[in-house]
Amino acid sequence: MKTGGEPTLAVLGATGAVGSVLRGLLSERRDVWGEIRLLASPRSAGRKLPVRGEEVEVLALDEEALEGVDVALFHLPDDAAAQWAPVAAAKGAVVIDSSAVFRAEDDVPLVVPEINAHAARVRPRGIVASPDCTTLALIVAVGALHSAWGLESLVLSTYQAVSGSGREGVDTLRRQLAEVAGTDLGTKPGDVRRAVTGAGPYPAPIALNVVPFAGAGTTDGWTTDEMAVRAETRKILGMPQLPVSVTCVRVPVVTGHSVAVHARFENEVTVPQAHEILAAAPGVVLCDAPGEGEFPTPADAVGTDPTWAGRVRRALDDPQALEFFVCGDNLRKGAALNSVQIAELVASPG
């Protein structure tokens, strides 16, 4: 453990899938932290997990464990986040929360460091929220283009990976794939539905299928995921009136969210300029030579930090509209990485 003036970081929810990616990131990135404290539910307390090359013992999350924490990275379920974020903030920690609880709150900034780092400075409740993984798959690329041309509207269709639903999503896809592999399934009505045992977190089979429903429920036919991507995109870009239409679809991919984007701007666009903007944008990798097999796919984006952008085309009927396709790792930039970036920003606001 380090000593001195370096800030103490607490990681809440260090034992899950995102927690594992997060500990990896803390080990790989420039080390700005003093103590790193791993906190989890009492049943995980006592386990030792590697961070920065050391085995660190997991402590049970309680008020005492939050004493002296400068920055608290929350990767907890919504109910636990709602309970513990105010406690950590009251003890003086800046809370970086990845749950859905605070993202829509007016007095909680929603931050993507490449886009609106400034917003992290004003945090009346001591809480900074990190967006949903689907928003994070597209926002860095969209934000860069918006800076250049002024966004006017978005139409988005997603291709969301099962790890966005946590381990239960991954386990469900893997089990269903084992059940359909080596069969002739997928050619008769309902044959996949009858063959797979248990839909897990999904309302339909996810193996050999796509499921146009992602989220916890619907409002006027829109799913919670669709409404979240819309609201978060508006908030991060500071455009509360931006027209955004989203269709969220789950696909049989383990990790890596993709989005087909139709973006209309206030100004005329060109593909060469779009390439320049995306190639220069922090956090974006341009991958766009489809004739030579160069385009983003989740299988290539998984395990990497940036948003991969490609298939850039100007709409054939509208010189102000651009089509493109983005992929990002929903556990890295889509969760762990963005929260670590916010934590670093808060710890060293430069």
Added chain:
Amino acid sequence: MKTGGEPTLAVLGATGAVGSVLRGLLSERRDVWGEIRLLASPRSAGRKLPVRGEEVEVLALDEEALEGVDVALFHLPDDAAAQWAPVAAAKGAVVIDSSAVFRAEDDVPLVVPEINAHAARVRPRGIVASPDCTTLALIVAVGALHSAWGLESLVLSTYQAVSGSGREGVDTLRRQLAEVAGTDLGTKPGDVRRAVTGAGPYPAPIALNVVPFAGAGTTDGWTTDEMAVRAETRKILGMPQLPVSVTCVRVPVVTGHSVAVHARFENEVTVPQAHEILAAAPGVVLCDAPGEGEFPTPADAVGTDPTWAGRVRRALDDPQALEFFVCGDNLRKGAALNSVQIAELVASPG
């Protein structure tokens, strides 16, 4: 074999995946045909295949075999279609062609019987073309809404099944799924790419992945599939200036193409009216109660005739725009069924 005044039907390409679906349809539907003649390459000649409960011997495709044919259903590769369609037409057959060769020709009608049956009456070259499977996944639903409200523009993102690439696509997905099932693949950069042997017809792995490239090449960054959906939609609807933006994405589904549709109309739309229109549209099944798990998926649409439509929402920022999601069997309505419907229309123009 029947005799009398009933027309003689020839099926060219009766032995492939679409041919198999087609023979099933000819056996299930109201029988308007006299002789049904099965024609294929010389290596398939002599095989016996079931149609209408009888075993019919496959004949080698040559000029003689086309004598006396009234309607010829072509399900051949592009080069064979280009060669044989004029021959069959010269012998007096009406050619219903499912290849890409004639779809864009000004003097060849492109027909979807629910939408533009009238167009099949004027066929200067004796050829009627049937659209691409992706166009057919959406056009019946879109056409019905257009009739009511007047279409102004379309933004489409597809979720295309591998059987759209023929048996090679299906074989590739099945082989790759066997290679990744039971593994932890899909969590590290390139791990799926390294694990699968042979990409088949695809420029990237299709198991545990989505591939934002469908077609034979690109023009200004647009793939041939994307350009085809745009051109065919315009031609079928008789709207040569309709703004259409398409992103075509292949997904690991065996059969059943899906499309997320953003459609803008000349008039205000409402969801209840859209439900009425879609429920009443021939060839469409409305499936739209997402809170109760009712939405279209390819696993449910496969093996069925209609286009399944659901997830109907009015754009939150534009009372003239509708979002919805459609699924259709790319081998049935997307290929065999539409061509049989055209053949029936030509045989009994009513």
